[in-house]
Amino acid sequence: MASERSFFTNGYALSSPAFTLVGLIALVPVLQLFASAFWSFTTESYTLANFTALLDSKMATQAFWRSIRVSLCVTVVTVLLGYPLAMGLLRAGSRMQSLLLTLLVFPLMVSVVVRAYGWLVVLSPSGVLNKLLLNLGIISEPLSLIHNEAAVIIGESQLLLPYMVLALVATLQKVDPSLEEASLSLGANPLTTFFRVIVPMSIPGLLSGTLMVFSLAITAFATPLLLGGGRTPMMTTLVYSFAFTTFEWDKAAAVGIVLAVLALFFVCVQRWAAKVGLKSFG
Amino acid sequence: MSSIEIQNLSKNYGEVTAVRDACFAAEQGSFVSLLGPSGCGKTTTLRMIAGFEDITSGDIKLGGKSIKGTPPWRRNIGVVFQSYALFPFMTVLQNICYGLKMRGVPKNEQLARARKVMEIVGLHEMENRYPRQLSGGQKQRVALARSIVIEPEILLLDEPLSALDAKMRDEMRFELKRIQRTSGVTTIFVTHDQEEAFALSDKIVVMNKSVVRQVGTPREIWEEPNSEFVAGFIGVENLLPCHIVAEDGRAFGQFGSHRLETDAKHIGKQGEFVLGIRSTDLVPLADNGQCGQNNTICGEVVGEVYTGEANIYQISSPMSDKPITVKTRRDHRLSGSVCLAVDPSKVMVLERG
Amino acid sequence: MIGMSQANNYAAERMMWSASRGLLYLTILAGYIFLLAPIFIVVVASFTNDNYLLFPPKEFSLHWYYEVFSLSWFRSALLSSLVISVISTTISAAIGIFVARALARIPFRGKALVELVVLSPLLLPSVVLGFALFNFAVYFAIENNNFINLVAGHVLITIPFVVRSVWAAMAGADVSLEEASMSLGATPAQAFRDVVLPMARPGIIAGCILAFTYSFNDVTLSIFLAGSNTTTLPVQMMSHIETSGDPSPAAISSLMVGLTMIFFVIIAKTVGLKIFTDR
Ligand SMILES: Nc1ncnc2c1ncn2[C@@H]1O[C@H](COP(=O)(O)OP(=O)(O)OP(=O)(O)O)[C@@H](O)[C@H]1O
Ligand SMILES: [Mg+2]
Numbered sequence: 001m002a003s004e005r006s007f008f009t010n011g012y013a014l015s016s017p018a019f020t021l022v023g024l025i026a027l028v029p030v031l032q033l034f035a036s037a038f039w040s041f042t043t044e045s046y047t048l049a050n051f052t053a054l055l056d057s058k059m060a061t062q063a064f065w066r067s068i069r070v071s072l073c074v075t076v077v078t079v080l081l082g083y084p085l086a087m088g089l090l091r092a093g094s095r096m097q098s099l100l101l102t103l104l105v106f107p108l109m110v111s112v113v114v115r116a117y118g119w120l121v122v123l124s125p126s127g128v129l130n131k132l133l134l135n136l137g138i139i140s141e142p143l144s145l146i147h148n149e150a151a152v153i154i155g156e157s158q159l160l161l162p163y164m165v166l167a168l169v170a171t172l173q174k175v176d177p178s179l180e181e182a183s184l185s186l187g188a189n190p191l192t193t194f195f196r197v198i199v200p201m202s203i204p205g206l207l208s209g210t211l212m213v214f215s216l217a218i219t220a221f222a223t224p225l226l227l228g229g230g231r232t233p234m235m236t237t238l239v240y241s242f243a244f245t246t247f248e249w250d251k252a253a254a255v256g257i258v259l260a261v262l263a264l265f266f267v268c269v270q271r272w273a274a275k276v277g278l279k280s281f282g
Numbered sequence: 283m284s285s286i287e288i289q290n291l292s293k294n295y296g297e298v299t300a301v302r303d304a305c306f307a308a309e310q311g312s313f314v315s316l317l318g319p320s321g322c323g324k325t326t327t328l329r330m331i332a333g334f335e336d337i338t339s340g341d342i343k344l345g346g347k348s349i350k351g352t353p354p355w356r357r358n359i360g361v362v363f364q365s366y367a368l369f370p371f372m373t374v375l376q377n378i379c380y381g382l383k384m385r386g387v388p389k390n391e392q393l394a395r396a397r398k399v400m401e402i403v404g405l406h407e408m409e410n411r412y413p414r415q416l417s418g419g420q421k422q423r424v425a426l427a428r429s430i431v432i433e434p435e436i437l438l439l440d441e442p443l444s445a446l447d448a449k450m451r452d453e454m455r456f457e458l459k460r461i462q463r464t465s466g467v468t469t470i471f472v473t474h475d476q477e478e479a480f481a482l483s484d485k486i487v488v489m490n491k492s493v494v495r496q497v498g499t500p501r502e503i504w505e506e507p508n509s510e511f512v513a514g515f516i517g518v519e520n521l522l523p524c525h526i527v528a529e530d531g532r533a534f535g536q537f538g539s540h541r542l543e544t545d546a547k548h549i550g551k552q553g554e555f556v557l558g559i560r561s562t563d564l565v566p567l568a569d570n571g572q573c574g575q576n577n578t579i580c581g582e583v584v585g586e587v588y589t590g591e592a593n594i595y596q597i598s599s600p601m602s603d604k605p606i607t608v609k610t611r612r613d614h615r616l617s618g619s620v621c622l623a624v625d626p627s628k629v630m631v632l633e634r635g
Numbered sequence: 636m637i638g639m640s641q642a643n644n645y646a647a648e649r650m651m652w653s654a655s656r657g658l659l660y661l662t663i664l665a666g667y668i669f670l671l672a673p674i675f676i677v678v679v680a681s682f683t684n685d686n687y688l689l690f691p692p693k694e695f696s697l698h699w700y701y702e703v704f705s706l707s708w709f710r711s712a713l714l715s716s717l718v719i720s721v722i723s724t725t726i727s728a729a730i731g732i733f734v735a736r737a738l739a740r741i742p743f744r745g746k747a748l749v750e751l752v753v754l755s756p757l758l759l760p761s762v763v764l765g766f767a768l769f770n771f772a773v774y775f776a777i778e779n780n781n782f783i784n785l786v787a788g789h790v791l792i793t794i795p796f797v798v799r800s801v802w803a804a805m806a807g808a809d810v811s812l813e814e815a816s817m818s819l820g821a822t823p824a825q826a827f828r829d830v831v832l833p834m835a836r837p838g839i840i841a842g843c844i845l846a847f848t849y850s851f852n853d854v855t856l857s858i859f860l861a862g863s864n865t866t867t868l869p870v871q872m873m874s875h876i877e878t879s880g881d882p883s884p885a886a887i888s889s890l891m892v893g894l895t896m897i898f899f900v901i902i903a904k905t906v907g908l909k910i911f912t913d914r
């Protein structure tokens with residue numbers, strides 16, 4: 001654009017309000033958190049003490065492995081349910097497709113607290129499921145279905161399933177449908193066709209969906225807090241209880257840093273995979 | 283409206299040169315076309331004139347004054363975009379009045395001027411329609427009206443007809459010419475369609491690979507293309523590399539042992555050139571015995587296409603690696619060995635490349 | 636004979652495949668029930684008359700809706716949630732639109748850095764951001780200014796939604812519209828007002844709604860910033876769920892689902908569901 005600089009054509013001027021604001025009130029606090037995770041109040045010096053204290057704490061190491069375990073299970077559940085839903089969405093006629101898509105993405109906008117509460121209503125000892133089973137005479141005592149890892153896995157899977165389906169659909173809808181027809185015409189039955197043609201073609205979506213679901217699962221907070229209860233701390237809920245129950249802020253900072261590093265690692269892998277995926281899959 | 287002069291205009295995008303050293307001018311009220319194949323720098327030239335791109339070097343003078351540092355919104359240049367770029371959320375009238383509003387023209391004058399222009403471009407009773415409710419040709423008229431209502435110094439059009447279907451395109455071509463004559467606005471028109479350029483222009487600027495190759499009236503370009511590229515682009519079928527020799531006050535193109543006479547005015551030229559001959563200027567002789575005399579090309583028919591209107595033959599000849607193309611009337615058929623005569627005044631001498 | 640038995644074989648095989656197709660449909664149905672049932676059950680159960688939740692309720696009534704609106708904690712938390720979300724969405728929109736324009740249209744050095752920083756609140760876990768902000772507030776001894784802290788935090792987490800949505804809308808608009816307006820005499824500021832903003836309008840609306848919804852629903856960040864002075868509805872609701880078993884959270888949940896539905900329809904009508912599918 002010829003001369004006469006204007007605010008509206010200047011990238012720096014346009015970006016500076018948001019950049020400054022986010023830089024000042026998000027990144028500076030995070031850097032400060034980083035510093036405080038490595039700071040010891042007792043020796044007044046930078047150390048790894050806060051992190052080694054975590055390694056020594058049984059609760060912290062358990063929470064770490066529980067977070068990993070739960071997130072892996074959530075990823076597996078969403079993959080297993082994700083493929084049928086993605087295939088259904090792709091195969092449906094256009095009206096059915098938009099209905100299915102609506103029902104898939106609407107839950108994404110519903111509050112996480114509401115959705116976790118929904119699972120409490122379903123699964124709690126006085127909840128819908130136990131009442132139903134009691135009335136049917138299948139059980140005589142209410143089952144304890146909440147405040148355990150399984151409840152967290154169920155809640156988070158419901159939270160994150162749409163992301164997995166969308167990632168799979170994004171890749172699969174680019175696949176030429178005649179590939180599938182070709183495979184069928186060459187004598188492969190539908191199941192073989194699914195595993196030999198559809199699954200390989202969906203790898204980029206599977207990869208990005210897996211990375212996204214895993215990193216969202218490991219950073220989920222309200223669901224583990226409500227459905228896991230106090231006996232199943234995970235990394236995120238541990239940050240909260242260190243901060244507000246035991247007031248061990250240096251430990252909260254250390255757990256937070258571990259969590260942030262993990263999450264950013266997955267973001268980087270996801271971006272890298274998207275770039276590589278784009279290249280190798282045209 | 284004003285005249286415009288483009289002086290040694292260049293544009294680089296980093297390593298890429300989009301336009302190099304372009305020079306041409308458009309007289310007040312004239313219609314000038316920028317003609318060339320895709321990627322030759324036509325749009326870039328136009329965008330520099332409009333002020334959307336900075337100039338790397340050179341100058342643009344509008345009415346004698348340089349507009350190099352003037353931003354687009356102070357240039358008073360009308361632009362018609364290939365996509366029309368009508369504001370979709372404004373009605374036809376609002377679109378047309380927009381430029382007047384920006385100039386602070388009072389409301390009632392805006393209306394009067396808009397209506398007058400709508401009359402000129404032939405838009406009736408469309409004032410309150412939105413662009414999505416218009417056909418391609420109507421959108422085109424709105425885009426034209428919007429850019430001429432501001433009474434621009436100069437009007438720029440970038441392939442404005444290419445988004446229309448063939449029939450509409452022919453109609454709008456006449457309309458465009460009529461509207462330009464009526465409004466008298468100096469116009470620069472970008473196209474890669476040579477027929478369009480010839481039909482509309484007072485002057486044609488032929489570009490190739492970021493360089494202006496020839497500037498001239500349609501007649502000059504048609505009859506005296508200056509280079510192999512220009513001749514090829516306007517459809518001269520036979521381009522025969524040779525070198526020019528002079529003998530007895532006559533000029534010849536020499537092909538090994540064969541030679542073809544050209545117009546004597548080329549006598550000053552020496553060295554490597556290309557002879558250009560239109561397929562219709564080659565006359566098959568009834569008697570093959572005249573081969574080698576009277577400025578002839580001899581060869582064998584190797585291909586034939588019947589187009590309804592004419593017969594097109596491919597002739598292999600020692601004078602050229604590529605077959606020579608001849609067009610005859612449909613009742614005139616050729617086969618076997620043929621001998622083609624050509625009038626020296628119809629043999630063009632062209633720069634290579 | 637051979638032809639007969641072969642035909643029978645095919646019939647058997649076809650039956651097997653249509654059975655397995657039926658299985659696929661069942662799985663899909665189960666998946667959707669899994670996704671929607673908890674939401675549906677809460678909404679239906681909220682119309683109970685009793686002091687506990689029952690699905691389906693014995694009789695339908697608005698008892699718990701009257702009840703929650705008579706709760707002062709609910710009214711004040713709802714009000715502060717609305718005020719915080721409106722203010723933070725407005726601020727995010729105001730600064731997000733500009734940075735979206737820079738990212739969508741203007742080439743400049745350091746663009747990737749600007750993108751990274753502006754979207755970073757979504758890349759960082761909310762728990763970490765929440766505790767970092769709390770820690771920061773404590774450092775300056777302003778941790779009790781809950782309202783300001785909540786607004787600041789919510790601006791951070793809503794900016795990415797506005798930016799991504801407006802960015803997509805601006806990048807999708809025809810550049811020549813803006814050039815056309817400038818050739819007609821509009822300065823960059825006028826072109827921005829007259830052309831760029833109207834063209835980006837659906838993206839702005841959708842971005843603001845997504846931002847508002849995310850802010851209104853947020854609990855992870857808010858729980859670190861809320862306090863005795865100001866708190867938000869989801870935070871209050873969460874502590875109520877933990878401490879009491881009455882059905883009032885169900886009524887609040889249904890109200891939130893209803894609000895979400897309205898917003899969802901607006902988004903579907905303005906930019907369509909592709910805002911969820913393109914990422
Ligand atoms: N913004 C840009 N950055 C880099 N190169 C560019 C840019 N714009 C144009 N070019 C290059 O400059 C050359 C000329 O482009 P231009 O658009 O002027 O061609 P054109 O003659 O209008 O072609 P067409 O008939 O296809 O529209 C092309 O090689 C193009 O790739
Ligand atoms: Mg062009």
